[in-house]
Amino acid sequence: MKYPQPQFVTGLKCLICSREYPADNRFTCTDCGIQGILDVQYDYDAIRSNPKSEIRNPKSFDHWRYRELLPVSPELPLPHLHVGWTPVYDVPRLAKHIGITKLFLKDDGRNPTNSFKDRASSVGVMKAIEFGFNEIACASTGNAASSLAGLSAAVGLKSYIFVPKRAPEPKLTQLLIFGATVLRVNGTYEQAFDLCGEACEKFGWYNRSSGINPYLVEGKKTAGLEIAEQMKDNLPDWVVVSVGDGCTIGGIGKGLQEMKKLGFIDRVPKLLGVQAEGAKPIYNAFYSGKDLIPSDTNTIADSIAVGTPRNWRRAIQQVRLSQGEMITVSDEEILEAMRLTARLGGVFGEPAGVAGAAGLHKALQKGIVKPNESALVVITGNGLKDIQSAKRATGEVLNVEPNLKSVEEKF
Amino acid sequence: MKYPQPQFVTGLKCLICSREYPADNRFTCTDCGIQGILDVQYDYDAIRSNPKSEIRNPKSFDHWRYRELLPVSPELPLPHLHVGWTPVYDVPRLAKHIGITKLFLKDDGRNPTNSFKDRASSVGVMKAIEFGFNEIACASTGNAASSLAGLSAAVGLKSYIFVPKRAPEPKLTQLLIFGATVLRVNGTYEQAFDLCGEACEKFGWYNRSSGINPYLVEGKKTAGLEIAEQMKDNLPDWVVVSVGDGCTIGGIGKGLQEMKKLGFIDRVPKLLGVQAEGAKPIYNAFYSGKDLIPSDTNTIADSIAVGTPRNWRRAIQQVRLSQGEMITVSDEEILEAMRLTARLGGVFGEPAGVAGAAGLHKALQKGIVKPNESALVVITGNGLKDIQSAKRATGEVLNVEPNLKSVEEKF
Numbered sequence: 001m002k003y004p005q006p007q008f009v010t011g012l013k014c015l016i017c018s019r020e021y022p023a024d025n026r027f028t029c030t031d032c033g034i035q036g037i038l039d040v041q042y043d044y045d046a047i048r049s050n051p052k053s054e055i056r057n058p059k060s061f062d063h064w065r066y067r068e069l070l071p072v073s074p075e076l077p078l079p080h081l082h083v084g085w086t087p088v089y090d091v092p093r094l095a096k097h098i099g100i101t102k103l104f105l106k107d108d109g110r111n112p113t114n115s116f117k118d119r120a121s122s123v124g125v126m127k128a129i130e131f132g133f134n135e136i137a138c139a140s141t142g143n144a145a146s147s148l149a150g151l152s153a154a155v156g157l158k159s160y161i162f163v164p165k166r167a168p169e170p171k172l173t174q175l176l177i178f179g180a181t182v183l184r185v186n187g188t189y190e191q192a193f194d195l196c197g198e199a200c201e202k203f204g205w206y207n208r209s210s211g212i213n214p215y216l217v218e219g220k221k222t223a224g225l226e227i228a229e230q231m232k233d234n235l236p237d238w239v240v241v242s243v244g245d246g247c248t249i250g251g252i253g254k255g256l257q258e259m260k261k262l263g264f265i266d267r268v269p270k271l272l273g274v275q276a277e278g279a280k281p282i283y284n285a286f287y288s289g290k291d292l293i294p295s296d297t298n299t300i301a302d303s304i305a306v307g308t309p310r311n312w313r314r315a316i317q318q319v320r321l322s323q324g325e326m327i328t329v330s331d332e333e334i335l336e337a338m339r340l341t342a343r344l345g346g347v348f349g350e351p352a353g354v355a356g357a358a359g360l361h362k363a364l365q366k367g368i369v370k371p372n373e374s375a376l377v378v379i380t381g382n383g384l385k386d387i388q389s390a391k392r393a394t395g396e397v398l399n400v401e402p403n404l405k406s407v408e409e410k411f
Numbered sequence: 412m413k414y415p416q417p418q419f420v421t422g423l424k425c426l427i428c429s430r431e432y433p434a435d436n437r438f439t440c441t442d443c444g445i446q447g448i449l450d451v452q453y454d455y456d457a458i459r460s461n462p463k464s465e466i467r468n469p470k471s472f473d474h475w476r477y478r479e480l481l482p483v484s485p486e487l488p489l490p491h492l493h494v495g496w497t498p499v500y501d502v503p504r505l506a507k508h509i510g511i512t513k514l515f516l517k518d519d520g521r522n523p524t525n526s527f528k529d530r531a532s533s534v535g536v537m538k539a540i541e542f543g544f545n546e547i548a549c550a551s552t553g554n555a556a557s558s559l560a561g562l563s564a565a566v567g568l569k570s571y572i573f574v575p576k577r578a579p580e581p582k583l584t585q586l587l588i589f590g591a592t593v594l595r596v597n598g599t600y601e602q603a604f605d606l607c608g609e610a611c612e613k614f615g616w617y618n619r620s621s622g623i624n625p626y627l628v629e630g631k632k633t634a635g636l637e638i639a640e641q642m643k644d645n646l647p648d649w650v651v652v653s654v655g656d657g658c659t660i661g662g663i664g665k666g667l668q669e670m671k672k673l674g675f676i677d678r679v680p681k682l683l684g685v686q687a688e689g690a691k692p693i694y695n696a697f698y699s700g701k702d703l704i705p706s707d708t709n710t711i712a713d714s715i716a717v718g719t720p721r722n723w724r725r726a727i728q729q730v731r732l733s734q735g736e737m738i739t740v741s742d743e744e745i746l747e748a749m750r751l752t753a754r755l756g757g758v759f760g761e762p763a764g765v766a767g768a769a770g771l772h773k774a775l776q777k778g779i780v781k782p783n784e785s786a787l788v789v790i791t792g793n794g795l796k797d798i799q800s801a802k803r804a805t806g807e808v809l810n811v812e813p814n815l816k817s818v819e820e821k822f
Binding site for chain 2: 061079080081082087089090091093107110112113114150151153154155156163169170172173174176177178179181182183184185186187191192194195198199202203338339342343344345346347348382383384385387390391393394395396397398399400401402403404407408410411
């Protein structure tokens with residue numbers, strides 16, 4: 001079955017050399033190689049003047065309300081799972097504790113497979129179907145994988161997930177329950193990533209890797225579109241995002257810029273990008289002004305433990321464009337943020353999910369963010385994804401005998 | 412601080428002897444004792460003729476859109492967490508596989524702490540504040556506990572959770588991260604339950620136990636209200652719910668009946684109540700017509716493993732009123748349902764969460780539900796809550812070497 005082209009997409013453009021390509025099934029720039037990430041281009045004038053536009057009068061309460069700004073054929077049936085349009089919470093007790101006037105949490109752990117990655121995967125499975133694939137693959141042990149497995153199950157695609165040898169059992173379970181074929185590679189994550197690419201070419205599978213697939217980051221962009229729409233009467237000074245491979249903050253930045261282009265908001269909040277101290281190659285490149293140098297990774301926040309981030313240029317471009325900053329946080333600061341967002345915000349996030357909250361806390365202490373400013377932190381994943389780390393953040397249970405006297409003795 | 416009474420509540424009424432009480436801070440009927448569960452009464456005529464009614468023109472996309480039908484003071488600030496208004500998915504591939512014309516899943520695993528119980532806890536914390544309590548307690552190892560811990564954190568109440576000795580560590584972690592004080596009782600669940608009640612009296616804590624607290628089930632009712640509103644143009648023949656202590660199906664039935672009273676729907680779907688074969692005292696009482704006999708429990712579906720259900724009368728009354736039926740399912744059938752709802756419906760539920768789907772499958776095989784009928788299954792909890800059980804439902808990973816030849820050999 002042939003689907004018509006996405007309505008407002010005009011092509012792809014290399015983030016390094018600006019060479020343009022048609023919006024077809026290709027990955028990186030021919031001239032710049034694997035580093036030449038392609039960015040989807042739109043005709044914003046046409047979107048602005050579209051008489052049938054639904055962007056200002058949307059019907060759906062998920063991220064497909066922005067379909068005109070997504071690279072998906074208008075005739076393709078959408079996945080039934082509700083992705084995006086996640087709630088934004090005003091959390092005054094947490095704000096007061098960390099010393100900021102106004103603080104909001106956007107809980108992306110409430111997506112269908114409980115992470116931000118569903119935004120990208122939902123676009124990925126649509127592109128696979130549009131391009132005529134029946135199978136889709138990625139290399140990951142984390143949220144990208146479980147998200148791809150869930151969205152593939154929802155639309156009836158067969159999914160193949162390549163995981164490195166040290167992948168934890170609980171995360172494999174979520175993949176298997178959705179019916180994914182899980183290939184455990186006797187090697188490192190890089191080897192799994194490369195093998196996935198080779199297998200996609202060999203077997204004719206669609207490659208979901210959000211590092212190199214130009215369409216995936218468009219799904220991530222919807223969080224930025226939503227923040228602009230949900231907060232347009234109360235736009236925060238800062239939007240705070242944890243940073244791993246750079247796609248998430250790059251996508252959110254793009255979404256916010258688009259909403260400014262379309263007149264929803266008249267300024268773009270400053271982006272605060274937060275990396276773990278044990279995995280901070282983008283932070284280093286941002287402040288050195290030089291090309292990225294891959295690093296080792298050593299952090300509890302596995303979803304942002306990326307030593308060779310593929311989308312670092314996009315991340316840095318967007319943070320600069322917003323007049324933003326970057327910061328790093330220790331594992332201890334992440335564990336403290338996990339406690340604080342749960343106890344004072346009512347949101348239980350995984351380590352990478354709350355790293356943004358830790359970064360904001362530190363940025364306030366360092367004077368990067370001022371106490372009289374306002375901020376929105378994106379919580380990117382649910383704490384149930386990594387209960388082992390959460391255990392490190394909690395206190396102990398009190399053991400009592402089954403009588404009141406024993407309880408009284410504890411207080 | 413004093414809050415005005417809930418606007419449309421007229422009192423409490425015993426489900427056994429019909430004796431009426433004012434809607435104050437009391438639990439069960441004076442005459443009937445612990446068995447005398449009280450039901451909240453409303454003035455439906457006043458709701459129907461309320462000129463300021465928001466029920467037909469709601470502003471909030473969570474379950475507080477039904478505030479007029481909830482026992483909560485109109486002036487009380489609501490918790491910021493978005494509870495309820497969970498998505499309903501049309502799942503034709505799953506429908507076809509189990510042999511029914513039309514099938515919908517309502518995914519209540521997407522609530523803030525990932526289970527249906529948030530509906531009850533959100534009302535519980537409101538009543539605690541309304542009655543002037545600063546502390547709230549319950550006895551549970553499961554979703555009621557994590558839900559209470561999360562909602563208490565959100566509104567700033569201190570929570571105390573009594574758990575039996577054999578409570579699993581991962582579930583304790585979710586409680587501790589939200590800042591609950593967790594008291595592990597060296598004894599059984601029944602002992603923890605009794606001790607919780609005593610401690611509430613002694614220390615002046617509000618008792619959230621949904622088995623005996625008349626207000627909690629009102630929160631559960633909102634799922635029924637939502638089903639009526641979301642499905643009013645496509646009302647299913649059956650609504651399928653897993654049954655533990657009886658509050659959930661009792662609440663959903665009450666919600667559906669109320670929406671019929673208010674004219675949203677012109678009939679109430681038949682309720683299909685599903686118990687585990689290893690914990691089926693309500694099923695037994697339903698078909699024997701006699702009083703409930705407590706049973707042992709032995710099932711993978713821990714959230715419905717209730718040997719002494721406190722709300723069995725309400726459950727049976729509502730199933731009868733709807734002309735419904737009950738059925739039991741084995742652990743193997745539950746594990747199969749876990750695979751099917753994930754792979755063909757894109758929804759990963761915990762064992763008790765998908766027990767309804769297992770029951771519908773079996774009811775179709777037995778001819779209780781007809782292939783040309785339609786059904787909606789409530790998925791009551793997210794599969795990440797119990798990854799150990801999910802492991803029992805999945806297949807194995809494929810081990811490969813980091814080269815294409817090794818992958819090719821697997822297919």
